[in-house]
Amino acid sequence: MDIKKVVIPVAGWGTRSLPATKNIPKEMLPIYKKPIVQYIVEEAMQAGLKDVVFITNQNKRIIEDHFDRNFLLEQLLTRGGKLDLLEEVKRVADMVNVVSVRQKVQLGLGHAVLCASEVCKNEPFAVMLGDDLMFGLNSGISQLIEAAKAENKAVVGVIEVPRDKVSKYGVIAGEEFAKGMYRVSKLVEKPKVEDAPSNLAIIGRYVLLPEIFDILDGQKAGVGGEIQLTDALQGLADRDKLIAVKLQGQRFDAGDWVEYLTANIYFALHDEELRDDLVKRLQELLSCSD
Numbered sequence: 001m002d003i004k005k006v007v008i009p010v011a012g013w014g015t016r017s018l019p020a021t022k023n024i025p026k027e028m029l030p031i032y033k034k035p036i037v038q039y040i041v042e043e044a045m046q047a048g049l050k051d052v053v054f055i056t057n058q059n060k061r062i063i064e065d066h067f068d069r070n071f072l073l074e075q076l077l078t079r080g081g082k083l084d085l086l087e088e089v090k091r092v093a094d095m096v097n098v099v100s101v102r103q104k105v106q107l108g109l110g111h112a113v114l115c116a117s118e119v120c121k122n123e124p125f126a127v128m129l130g131d132d133l134m135f136g137l138n139s140g141i142s143q144l145i146e147a148a149k150a151e152n153k154a155v156v157g158v159i160e161v162p163r164d165k166v167s168k169y170g171v172i173a174g175e176e177f178a179k180g181m182y183r184v185s186k187l188v189e190k191p192k193v194e195d196a197p198s199n200l201a202i203i204g205r206y207v208l209l210p211e212i213f214d215i216l217d218g219q220k221a222g223v224g225g226e227i228q229l230t231d232a233l234q235g236l237a238d239r240d241k242l243i244a245v246k247l248q249g250q251r252f253d254a255g256d257w258v259e260y261l262t263a264n265i266y267f268a269l270h271d272e273e274l275r276d277d278l279v280k281r282l283q284e285l286l287s288c289s290d
């Protein structure tokens with residue numbers, strides 16, 4: 001199985017992050033020095049995915065611009081002798097090939113993925129959601145690609161979540177056939193706690209087969225009146241073509257303020273130049289009563 005393309009839906013409104021996202025795409029909010037979407041693209045790159053398909057809308061143009069050259073800025077940095085920064089902005093522009101598809105009406109995640117059908121029609125492809133940031137030794141999506149190749153099936157990434165949090169996610173039921181790998185029999189999008197088939201929650205990493213497009217094309221609206229990707233995945237599960245892989249690594253939900261801020265601190269703490277000063281300031285803050 002050869003997987004070259006990654007679909008990244010970025011047409012959502014980011015209401016959880018308002019008012020910060022009133023005029024800035026949520027994917028462009030910075031986590032430490034980089035916008036959220038750059039972490040997603042870098043994870044894809046580490047997995048060897050070079051073609052990025054953004055599912056976008058008219059307010060999201062700056063996401064594409066971020067992965068393009070900016071000659072005025074490059075001139076300025078050259079003139080100022082800021083060669084490290086120059087290299088960095090050029091590196092970001094050269095990272096991936098970008099294709100954009102407009103999602104003209106936001107009908108749900110399933111609909112967003114369906115918008116990629118013309119670009120990905122005959123090949124398996126990855127999907128990554130911008131709200132889920134994954135960090136670890138192995139890029140999150142590469143863990144799924146490895147499993148998809150080994151089993152020749154579609155794959156969803158899952159993590160265990162506390163029982164009382166299942167309603168925020170798509171949840172799977174399945175039989176564990178190897179450590180951390182499940183044959184998926186059932187999927188429920190945003191179940192009530194009492195209806196959840198397990199506490200294995202889907203996080204935003206998928207490897208899909210092109211037949212998902214036919215399923216999505218006929219998919220009726222589900223929870224929240226939206227066309228849900230999770231519901232369409234049931235079609236793959238029914239054909240015994242879907243497995244789930246428990247992902248290893250740190251995961252942050254960028255749409256949740258505590259998680260967003262923690263991710264900022266996580267990265268800042270990994271920067272040796274900053275680490276000691278940051279720890280000192282945090283300790284001061286924690287011990288002060290103002």
Ligand code: G1P
Binds near residue numbers: 170
């Ligand atoms: C989407 C998916 C859901 C998944 C979640 C992961 O939901 O529909 O199955 O568990 O992403 O972040 P959303 O968070 O967009 O409502």
